[in-house]
Amino acid sequence: MKHALRQSMGQQLSLTPQLLQSIRLLHLNAIDLEREVARALEDNPLLEAEGDDHAEAEAEAEPAAVELEESYDFAADAGSRDFVDPGVARASSGLGDDDPLARCVARDTGGVRQFVLEQFRLELKRTEDVALAEWLIDQVDDAGYLETSVDELVRSAVAAFGPDGERVRALREQMLRLEPVGYGAIDLRECLLVQLDARDHDEAGFDTAKRILLEHLHVLGSHDHNALAAVLDVEADEVICAERLIMSLDPKPGGHHVSDPQQYVIPDVLVRKGRNGAWVVSLNPLTAPKVRISPFVESVLESASDESGMKRMRELLQDARWLTRGLSMRYDTLLKTTQAIVERQLAFFERGEEGMRPLTLREVADAIGMHESSISRITTGKYVQTPRGTFELKYFFAVRLDGASVAGVAVRAMVKRLIDGENRAAPLADDTIVSLLARQGIHIARRTVAKYREMLHIASAKERREPGPTSHTSLRANAPMRHAQ
Secondary structure, three states, X not given: OOOOOOOOOOOOOOOOHHHHHHHHHHXXXXXXXXXXXXXXXXXXXXXXXXXXXXXXXHHHOOOOEEEEOOOOOOOOOOOOOOOOOOOOOOOOOOOOOOOHHHHHHHOXXXXXXXXXXXXXXXXXXXXXXXXXXXXXXXXXXXXXXXXXXXXXXXXXXXXXXXXXXXXXXXXXXXHHOOOOOOOOEOOHHHHHHHHHHOOOOOOOOHHHHHHHHHHOHHHHOOOOHHHXXXXXXXXXXXXXXXXXXXXXXXXXXXXXXXXXXXXXXXXXXXXXXXXXXXXXXXXXXXXXXXXXXXXXXXXXXXXXXXXXXXXXXXXXXXXXHHHHHHHHHHHXXXXXXXXXXXXXXXXXXXXXXXXXXXXXXXXXXXXXXXXHHHXXXXXXXXXXXXXXXXXXXXXXXXXXXXXXXXXXXXXXXHHHHHHHOOEOOEOOOHHHHHHHHHHOOOOOOHHHHHHHHHHOOOOOHHHHOXXXXXHHHHHHHHHHHHHHO
């Protein structure tokens, strides 16, 4: 083997610790950023958080914001929605952990069984009754139904608690009306009846719904409006209202109320419409912690002699400068990225999802002069609050749909609008929706419409069909004649 030396020229990017830290700060979400800043404040004595002594100055100063001139002319009321603050987890009101009301409101310590038990503890005074209620809850299955008959339940309670066990019958009646309503029912009919009685009795279809549950629950499963209308001697429209009311009830009160700890989203950026009609983009101060280096300490270190004891302090000073510059770069990149997104998605902010246009990371990166990877990092896990809701920044990067000049999100919104405005007696088939969209220059396949229906949890045209009142009346009028024949 012959060895030789070759000389070549090339470029190589060396990632300095400062650059690595800046990249990591871009990627952190609001919670991780807060932890990172808190750790830095604890480890580096040269850093300090900007506290109350700067509050008045910040209140007088204008917030960091960018106004965007409108380039679209849409309806005047499109952007006049109220600005909704995000849900933010609040601290407790001072109630101790042993307070039953605090535990009841929390709902996150033991699922539906614990939630029902806490309600019992609020209403029952005797310790014996609480113990009996806890035993009663154990006799309910995961769906929310009693595992045995009421008589057998009473016999078991008497055997376990003596004469006090007779009270289990009254406790069960009380439990049926706690939250979730209907928990502990014997069967589906009792469960739905209890929930119906808890609703407004003046609600459309209430009386008919109660008659259906009491007398004709077996017919309800067939969705035969004509048969129910004939048996109940009411209009078919009233049967439809009653059926909708029944379908809004919960057939499994124990299966859908197991509460997980709630997740809250605090937006990193705020987008609102200014008084002059321009869109304003600003950072959320709650997710933009500010740190600084004490000017006095910095000046002392700069003028200090090169002693061995000052080496460590200068290293801490350099770390503090890197952190403050990294945070400044993060905030600047986040603001510029959001501004570029809003500029390109103005139609969305004015008209909603139907105005969403295709957008890629490269478009935004080219607009602000950064790499696509940086845009990907700054938009991952970052949220923006708008008058139309709170969204992750990634949401605005919509893919162009084949056959259409708009994004798939916009086409999906159009499909929903067409179905919402259809005649229920003659619902729009998927092929019809394809034709209607084609008239607007959007050419997509029928399977695409079907896919969007499934994403929106919308049934097919056949399942959405509701008979008109005229046809119902004529069928009911002919029913006695058929029997006579």
